Amino acid sequence: MSLSKSSEIKLRDMKVPEDYEQLTSLLNMIDPGSTTAQSIEEEDRQIPTVSNLKMNEDGLLAGFGRTRVVAEDDKGQIIGYGASFRAPWVEPGNLGSVFCVHPDFRRKGIGGKILAHLENWANEHHASVLSSIVMDWIDDSLPFVQNRGFVVDAHIFDLELDLNQFNNAKYGDTVEQVIQSGIQLTTLADLTRVETETELYELCVETAKDNPGQYSSLPPFEQWRKEFLPEANSRKEWVFLAIDGDRLIGVSQLFSTEDEGVLYTNYTGILKEYRGRGIAKALKLRSIEAAMKAGAHTLTTDSEEKNAPMQLINRSLGYIPGKGHYRILKKLRK
Structure with missing residues (x-):
């Protein structure tokens, strides 16, 4: 896809189903064959649309909820994605997350903006721990998150x-x-x-x-x-x-x-x-x-x-x- 590197970048909430195709293209560019628009849509069907996040009797975050954002240039092209989420069976207090940026737009502060949004959302809901993953084959991915306070919990490889x-x-x-x-x-x-x-x-x-x-x-x-x-x-x-x-x-x-x-x-x-x-x-x-x-x-x-x-x-x-x-x-x- 043709991208303008000088475009102004903004974060916005993900639109469903309008963003499925572009998001699929982004994810498959980073990890070829990793997903389809149909699989993203099917996953969405399995997830409640209404959040019920709450604090349990021990003062820890419980329930279900999520946020999803995309980074978009002034031409409407999606060049970044981030999501934070919690399922009811996850350990109380914990939130999961995923985020990525188009390879041509890395080292421009976009990943930092996405991660900051996810962390702010987690703090607003009083989460105790934010978890995520970074690929060991993407250059500088681990230093990027370590510089933002994350620590390695596990290294899983194929x-x-x-x-x-x-x-x-x-x-x-x-x-x-x-x-x-x-x-x-x-x-x-x-x-x-x-x-x-x-x-x-x-x-x-x-x-x-x-x-x-x-x-x-x-x-x-x-x-x-x-x-x-x-x-x-x-x-x-x-x-x-x-x-x-x-x-x-x-x-x-x-x-x-x-x-x-x-x-x-x-x-x-x-x-x-x-x-x-x-x-x-x-x-x-x-x-x-x-x-x-x-x-x-x-x-x-x-x-x-x-x-x-x-x-x-x-x-x-x-x-x-x-x-x-x-x-x-x-x-x-x-």
Whole structure:
């Protein structure tokens, strides 16, 4: 798109649905293929239009609310975007945020204006913490936020496995040893118990508690189910489970992606008392086998830098690390 760098820039509230197309173009310029106008619109349909932010009995921000702004030049071209938001299940006091600026307009104070607006909105609602993310592959993104009082909470990066080069037979003993130890490996599709999805939710809640990549609590069951088992890109036979007796103790799950031949490992978690026994690796091997049978040539996932056990598993399977992002936090109130 043709842009005039000398244009006067202003912030205004996002217009729905008028801004969908331009916002999509901006986001995809920064991170190609990251979104569509349809997906933004669909997400908006799921979110209440009326804010109900309030302070709870402990004096911490609760409820739902958000603000969204765009930076626009005098020709009406959107060259920046920012949003701050809160969902009811997020830890009391916390607000999330996202922001970005067109590459041609960085270092001109636009990002600072957007971030200042989001922080002012957070302070007006007496938030305790403002969280966000910055990409580790965008030059100067981390110093930009550190100079404005943010600190790094986590570094999460992508990993990629070339399935055309993967030798599944090399790891056959790993799966067999887990089975011989009395652990059953199956899939969600193979279980008929009505309560299985509830048990799976409880497993994810428990395993997320000490996952360095997990920031806030999981949403309530119905919302979690929409996110964890979306009809568009999940299958019950791609939810690989480990069971000890009648107890669900581990999970690893695949998603399809918009890229043909590429699948994504959405989540892997093992109950604390069962870790170190090769169960996570066995589940991931089952998922790799399923991905190969489905015709995939690449398997992707992501992992937090400090999650040493999962890093070890992924590297041992041949995953190669790629770009990622920093999760950043700024304390606004004690």
